[in-house]
Amino acid sequence: MKKGFMLVEVMVAIIMAGILAAVLATMGYYTLIQGNTLKQQNSKTMLEVIRSRLLELAADPDSDSYFELLKEDTNSTVPVVVGLGKDAWGRNLFYATYDFGDANGNATYAQNTTSISPNNNILGRLVSLGEDGVLQTDATHTIAQGDDIMLEIGVGETNHLKLYNGSEVTTQTRGYNSAIVSATEPASPIHGTLWYSESNSTLYMYNTTDGNWTQITP
Numbered sequence: 001m002k003k004g005f006m007l008v009e010v011m012v013a014i015i016m017a018g019i020l021a022a023v024l025a026t027m028g029y030y031t032l033i034q035g036n037t038l039k040q041q042n043s044k045t046m047l048e049v050i051r052s053r054l055l056e057l058a059a060d061p062d063s064d065s066y067f068e069l070l071k072e073d074t075n076s077t078v079p080v081v082v083g084l085g086k087d088a089w090g091r092n093l094f095y096a097t098y099d100f101g102d103a104n105g106n107a108t109y110a111q112n113t114t115s116i117s118p119n120n121n122i123l124g125r126l127v128s129l130g131e132d133g134v135l136q137t138d139a140t141h142t143i144a145q146g147d148d149i150m151l152e153i154g155v156g157e158t159n160h161l162k163l164y165n166g167s168e169v170t171t172q173t174r175g176y177n178s179a180i181v182s183a184t185e186p187a188s189p190i191h192g193t194l195w196y197s198e199s200n201s202t203l204y205m206y207n208t209t210d211g212n213w214t215q216i217t218p
């Protein structure tokens, strides 16, 4: 009797082990699927955090009124000082910068003279290679290609953080929604720069298409 009871116990244990194995296998499958979705989402979050860090660290070391992002490290990676630079797959992010002002002599900050994005007013570009680990997005693309995840940093973002959230409120502005106020026309304007002329109380917008200041107010 005791022997038979033990057999039932063993059978129950085997069945339970089988169910447990099936559940674990299913869980493993879903963990794999969810893993990649989560990694995509986590990578997006990481890009946002790195953008915040880059904006915090942006500066104007050559005092030409343009804030520059920290220059990319060799192989177009995020500089070590940022403290983060990998996506959720553990791969290095692609990072490229652009200096809107005169090419900056300070090697720590952006000094590129060729644009890194076909999109307007972009200071920097961060791209996760995605699950496939292949960089499909290049400098001709306006949006991320394949499974890449891209985040661009605009001139306006840097200006708004640095000018309105920091202590440099007296610095000349070059944001999307703010005008430079001066008696003489600003040097090195970019497409869409607004200038309020104190000498004749007139608002202008710079247009790179014809290289002229277009009068907005009469």
Ligand SMILES: [Ca+2]
Residues within 6 Å of the ligand: 059, 060, 061, 062, 063, 064, 065, 066, 067, 068, 101, 104
């Ligand atoms: Ca500068």
Ligand SMILES: [Ca+2]
Residues within 6 Å of the ligand: 128, 129, 130, 131, 132, 133, 134, 135, 136, 145, 146, 147, 148
């Ligand atoms: Ca990819």
